[in-house]
Amino acid sequence: MNPAASSRALETLRHVFGYDAFRGEQAAIVEHVAEGGDALVLMPTGGGKSLCYQVPALLRPGCGVVVSPLIALMQDQVQALTQLGVKAAYLNSTQSNDEAAAVERALVGGELDLLYVAPERLMTGRFQNLLDHAHIALFAIDEAHCVSQWGHDFRPEYIQLSVLHERFPEIPRIALTATADDATRQEIIQRLALADARVFLASFDRPNIRYTVVEKDNPRKQLLRFIRANHDGDSGIVYCLSRKKVEETAAWLRGEGMRALHYHAGLDASTRESHQTQFVRGDGIVMVATIAFGMGIDKPDVRFVAHMDLPKSLEAYYQETGRAGRDGLPSNAWMAYGLQDMVLQREMIEQSQAPDEIKRVERRKLESLLGYCEAAACRRQVLLRYFGEESEPCGNCDMCLNPPQTWDASVAAQQALSTIYRSGQRYGAGHLVDILTGKATPKVTERGHENLSTFGIGKDISATQWSALLRQMVAQGLVGVSEHGGLLLQEECRPVLRGEAAFQARRVRESAPSGASSVRREIEFESDEARTLWAALRQCRRSLAEEQEVPAYMIFGDATLKLMLEKRPMSLDAMYQLSGVGDRKLEAYGMAFLEVIQSHQRQHG
Structure with a gap:
């Protein structure tokens, strides 16, 4: 992107969205798509995927058409964009004919920056004819992993989206997902005809x-x-x-x-x-x-x-x-x-x-x-x-x-494998643990399993540890699970069973509380005074949200409120320097939050 175009992108980011700089791969993605290139973007949830198509849509002439699979998602996105002063709309089944017709007229009339639409509607001949009469900036295909038949959220209508490339070859396409292993990525590329697209693979890490x-x-x-x-x-x-x-x-x-x-x-x-x-x-x-x-x-x-x-x-x-x-x-x-x-x-x-x-x-x-x-x-x-x-x-x-302790469970693994074999490779973990610990339950005695040579052989190991050991043996492929839940031996268990390979197991923390490794994950307050201001900022946000019937985070997110708490801006200019405060939100809400901070400072100054 030339310096002038780069400057326009940053201006849009600052004035519309309230951020001073792009994160990670965002700048490169925005540049590529704004200049007309196709892209496949793999970025974790919370990594800022939406900006990767919203900013190029605002930079390019015409309307960005966003394919979104869920009504709730597109409605939330449009509501949030409207808060930013962006001309956004959606088309879905919740609208009346008159409402949908008004949106269609706005699209053809060049009055929209972004339009969200479900894939089913996008694929209709009527809607594609509508697109022929509109000026389209780009196509964004959100939740692109829905195209994968191997994935956890397959949507058949997504497979048809390759028609966008065939019917509108000059319009850039950006497919985005937060969840895709290599096989799913390749399927997205193939099914959406993105062979020539540039792939942007951001880190999947969510360190927070x-x-x-x-x-x-x-x-x-x-x-x-x-x-x-x-x-x-x-x-x-x-x-x-x-x-x-x-x-x-x-x-x-x-x-x-x-x-x-x-x-x-x-x-x-x-x-x-x-x-x-x-x-x-x-x-x-x-x-x-x-x-x-x-x-x-x-x-x-x-x-x-x-x-x-x-x-x-x-x-x-x-x-x-x-x-x-x-x-x-x-x-x-x-x-x-x-x-x-x-x-x-x-x-x-x-x-x-x-x-x-x-x-x-x-x-x-x-x-x-x-x-x-x-x-x-x-x-x-x-x-x-x-x-x-x-x-x-x-x-x-x-x-x-809280690093786990491990132990040499080779002998215990042999005992478990032998019990699985001698009981017929058809029983679940609970029954096998009863045999190993010598617990003569009705089920054990009815089947004569108290007579097995391994009955009670593992009394010195707790039932909890035996259950954990069986899980780990399944996880490492030594033991399989039948269609009906019974444990059975796998070929991989032979070296352990014969004593030719050791088996290290993770020791369970039987006395540890369930949340032992978690800590209180909240905003830390230096004083009661800071806690009081935080509560006042949240109350201001809640009141504004209730007035407009929007979620509180659409006014300002917690991260922006946290900056207000830390920086204590005392003017609109200072408020504008905070991340997440763009032109529209400064105009609409800046004074309300400024008054909260100023009032608090007078009381606690």
């Missing part, structure tokens, strides 16, 4: 997120301890696998005095919309949900994401945990996990109607996720390595902060 995985032991109470110890009063998301568990967990949290809502695809549309709106606009609400919730959520101040069940893959886990801390402030990703989770996920794969090839890929992805859960080293390293990125130990995950 602390990753923690705990062994399940009364997971509801573990969750409650985690939230109370680390996020009392914060907004967060709790993911559960089933609708029933979602409703039960939310009801239980409410019974414990928390502001908890539930969300899943089985609720009627009005309830889903009401709960989502309350969560997005409110503070301190915990949303308990299935994965039906989250993809369209653009709330930057979610301070934690908790998983009560194992997700399907590391891609799904990365995307779901990425909904925490989009504003860059400290946040937590916490997961409670047990072997039964893996058994359940494996059953779901085997019982699905998917072709064998897709089942094979899903098994491999599940095994990678299991390896992450059972890692004895830095979780961030394991996660980033999955996406093809190497890193140093982060010093900020549970494994780094």
